[in-house]
Structures are given as structure tokens and as C-alpha cells.
Amino acid sequence: MTALVLGATGFVGREVVRQLCVRGAAPVAHVRPDSSKLEEWKQTFGEQGAIVDATPWDAGALAQTFKTLFSRGAGQLFICIGTTRSKAKTDHVEGNIYEKVDYGLTKLAVDAAVGSETRPRLVYLSSVGANPKASSKYLAWRGKAEEVVMQSGLPWVIARPSIITGERDESRVGESAAAVIGDGLLAVAGVLGGKKLRDKWRSTTPDVLAAALIRIAEAPESDKIYDGAELR
Ligand SMILES: NC(=O)c1ccc[n+]([C@@H]2O[C@H](COP(=O)([O-])OP(=O)(O)OC[C@H]3O[C@@H](n4cnc5c(N)ncnc54)[C@H](OP(=O)(O)O)[C@@H]3O)[C@@H](O)[C@H]2O)c1
The missing domain is CATH 1.20.5 (Single alpha-helices involved in coiled-coils or other helix-helix interfaces)
Incomplete structure (x- = not known):
């Protein structure tokens, strides 16, 4: 089973990588190629037993990476991506930051997974209250990202935690x-x-949530949304 973690450098993503390594799973940790800390992450993740991948955020390039990683059979694609106002400012993301990053990168990854003609299970880290019709921009675009995951035709699970x-x-x-x-x-x-x-x-905390994400990634049933006590 190959596991790839998108958003591996995040608060939750890095804990998913660490816990997968502890289990001997040798996951692939995706780090954006323009990250100023790419070398640091290579060292940190390498010491834990993960492999760092720095494929650019480009649908064709990601599809090729997924094809290489997942063509041997079942795999897991953890999507732990998202931005905040301050991070978006640093990244020079303008306009609707949740549409561009939280939704946009999720859609790009899901489209790439479909295009790769492999069938990894999508493990999507969403949020409590996600709903395409929510009045909060953040929750509305999270809800739309969930729709992309659910309509992908790939097996999926979605986690909706509260504050981490x-x-x-x-x-x-x-x-x-x-x-x-x-x-x-x-x-x-x-x-x-x-x-x-x-x-x-x-x-919740990243360690509790990461353990839950790994658990639902491995659960026999897919196509299910988890929240509350199911994520503890
Ligand atoms: N924090 C909470 O209380 C909470 C609660 C419920 C749900 N969630 C959801 O869970 C997700 C993960 O939470 P977290 O606390 O682990 O987030 P985080 O620490 O901010 O990590 C976000 C990840 O997304 C990547 N990322 C952000 N903007 C990007 C961009 N423009 N291009 C490429 N990569 C980008 C970051 O990469 P870099 O390190 O390279 O920037 C990082 O790996 C959040 O996005 C959030 O919506 C969070």
C-alpha cells in the first residue's frame, strides 16, 4: 500500500507522515517545489523514513507521479491542504484564497488522480460545518471541495474535525x-x-486526528464522512 500525503508540511499532514513512518509504511511526503524549507523537509522526513516528492502543482505532472506511485494497486492519497489569510498573503495569493487554494488545489489533485487511471483512496481533511451553501466563504469552498472528492468516481473518505x-x-x-x-x-x-x-x-489535536485519518484510510468501507467521536 503506497500512501502519498499532500500538505505533508502542515500541522496535521506532518503528523500523518510521522505516524505512517512509525508504522513502517514509508509514505511519500509531498512538499511544494518552491518551498523555502524543501531541504529541511527532505532531511526531517528522510530521517523519519519517508520519501519526499516535490512534483509541481500541475495536473499533468501530478498525474504522472500518481501513475508511478499507485499503479501497483491500492494506494492512499491524503489531502491535508489549505490556506489561511496570513499564509495566502505570504504566498501572494489574491482574490478568493479558499477557492484558489483549499478548493483549487484539491480539485487539481483529484483531477490528476482520475487522469492517472489509478484508483487510490482519497482521504480528504475537511472541516466541521463544510457545506457548499454555507455563508462562510471558507466553509462553502470546503463544501465544494468535498463535492469534487465525492464525485470523483474514486473511493473516498472525508474527515470533518472541529478546531485543531x-x-x-x-x-x-x-x-x-x-x-x-x-x-x-x-x-x-x-x-x-x-x-x-x-x-x-x-x-482536537494533530496526533489524535492523524491517527483517525490513517484509521479511516484503512477502514474496510469507503465513501463515508466522519466527524465528532469517530475522529478520536
Ligand atoms: N486548523 C484548524 O483548526 C482546522 C480545523 C478544521 C479543518 N482544518 C482544515 O485542515 C487543513 C489542514 O490543517 P493544518 O492545520 O494542518 O493546516 P496548515 O498547517 O496550515 O497546513 C496547510 C498545508 O497546505 C499547504 N499549502 C497551503 N497553501 C498552499 C499553496 N498556496 N500551495 C501549495 N501548498 C499550500 C502548506 O504547505 P507549506 O507548508 O509549504 O505552506 C501545508 O502543507 C486546513 O487547511 C483546514 O482547512 C483546519
Whole structure:
């Protein structure tokens, strides 16, 4: 089984790579070729036992990479990609950043997987509340990205976690504050009988989420959306 992780340098993606390595899976960690930290990532992932791939974000090039990796049979394509306002600014992404990155790169990867004529399982890291009709731009484009995954004709699983918290390279004060306040309120809701609500919305951590992503990647059944307690 070959596993390729897109977004391998992210908070969650890097933990998926690490945990796959611990299991002896020798995953392929995708790093964008123009990453200023490409050499650092090659070293870090190499020491863990992963192989670094730096195929450009181009449908034809990615299809070729997928063909090489997945043509021997079943495989897993983890998609842990997404941007934030500050990251998009650094990357000089303008306009609708969620359409261009969260949706755009997911669509590009899924189209490339279909074009490669191989059949990896798509393991898509989405978000609680994703819905093409959501009023939030972020959630709407996440919902549209989910549709691309579900309509690909490939086997898929989707994870919809709530806030992912923990120590990041860069500070995300809003995220940490939302996790603390939200979890406090949800603890009260849990005591008052809102256990499902609490499970769905309470924060998680990259290690717990990565383990869940690997688990749902391997689950016998596919074409399923997971959230709440199923991701713990
Ligand atoms: N954080 C949360 O609380 C939360 C909650 C629910 C769902 N999610 C979803 O889960 C996804 C992953 O979360 P995370 O915390 O692991 O995100 P993250 O740490 O920001 O990682 C995002 C990944 O996407 C890549 N990326 C971003 N912009 C790119 C671009 N323009 N071109 C190519 N690659 C790009 C990054 O590569 P570089 O390292 O090279 O920039 C990185 O590998 C998020 O996108 C988010 O929508 C997050």
C-alpha cells in the first residue's frame, strides 16, 4: 500500500507522515517545489523514513507521479491542504484564497488522480460545518471541495474535525482562544446532555486526528464522512 500525503508540511499532514513512518509504511511526503524549507523537509522526513516528492502543482505532472506511485494497486492519497489569510498573503495569493487554494488545489489533485487511471483512496481533511451553501466563504469552498472528492468516481473518505489545536510553528491566537472557550462551553453542554454536540464541536489535536485519518484510510468501507467521536 503506497500512501502519498499532500500538505505533508502542515500541522496535521506532518503528523500523518510521522505516524505512517512509525508504522513502517514509508509514505511519500509531498512538499511544494518552491518551498523555502524543501531541504529541511527532505532531511526531517528522510530521517523519519519517508520519501519526499516535490512534483509541481500541475495536473499533468501530478498525474504522472500518481501513475508511478499507485499503479501497483491500492494506494492512499491524503489531502491535508489549505490556506489561511496570513499564509495566502505570504504566498501572494489574491482574490478568493479558499477557492484558489483549499478548493483549487484539491480539485487539481483529484483531477490528476482520475487522469492517472489509478484508483487510490482519497482521504480528504475537511472541516466541521463544510457545506457548499454555507455563508462562510471558507466553509462553502470546503463544501465544494468535498463535492469534487465525492464525485470523483474514486473511493473516498472525508474527515470533518472541529478546531485543531496545539503548538504550531506560527502563532494562531484566534484558533487557540476559540478552542479553549469552545471546549469550556461544550463541557457544560456535555454535562447538560448535549454529548453529540460536544463530540462534534470540541477541539482536537494533530496526533489524535492523524491517527483517525490513517484509521479511516484503512477502514474496510469507503465513501463515508466522519466527524465528532469517530475522529478520536
Ligand atoms: N486548523 C484548524 O483548526 C482546522 C480545523 C478544521 C479543518 N482544518 C482544515 O485542515 C487543513 C489542514 O490543517 P493544518 O492545520 O494542518 O493546516 P496548515 O498547517 O496550515 O497546513 C496547510 C498545508 O497546505 C499547504 N499549502 C497551503 N497553501 C498552499 C499553496 N498556496 N500551495 C501549495 N501548498 C499550500 C502548506 O504547505 P507549506 O507548508 O509549504 O505552506 C501545508 O502543507 C486546513 O487547511 C483546514 O482547512 C483546519
